[in-house]
Amino acid sequence: MNERDSQADGLRVRTGAERHDAVEAGETGARAAELRVALDGIRSIRGLTNSGPEPQARPAEWERRRLLRTVSLLLEAAGMAPSAVGEDGEPARTGYRTDDGERAGLVVVRWVGPRGSGARYQERESLLRCRQVLRDWGFEALEVRGPGGRRHLEVEAGPG
DSSP: OOGGGOOTTSOOOOOSOSBHHHHHHTOSHHHHHHHHHHHHHHHHHHHHHOOSSOGGGSOOHHHHTTHHHHHHHHHHHTTOOBOEEOTTSSEEEOEEEEEEOSSTTOEEEEEEOSTTSOHHHHHHHHHHHHHHHHHHTTOEEEEEEOGGGOEEEEEEOOOO
8 A cells, every 4th residue: 555545544644746625625623633633643652662862852663664644744734735736737736745755765845836836936945944844853854956956855764
């Protein structure tokens, strides 16, 4: 089963690749409550499975095996808006877009939006906010410039 489609805990994460109408329909107080419960679950898992002086300061093995899911969840729960796609598959809303990286254990975070939305000009500041959220949760997030000078983050769980 694809991690992106996993709903084992009943919460479908938002990677920014979802249909625009589905994202808009799902923005409710209930969604915010589900995100809070999911964050509490991450904290609990870290406390139960990580050893050492600061078990909450680094990702647990469970998160490492579900890196795309965890990164997407943390960004949305922190108030970062996920992008969404229209019927044509192109971005229909400005926000983060997460995807598996080129190698195992790597997630890429981009800031995307519809043509003419100005997403490219929001990219640096928005990715800096994403990077801070992820670092606060113990992830390593490196800003990289890709083709055409576009920025993105490469996110890893870091040392165990």
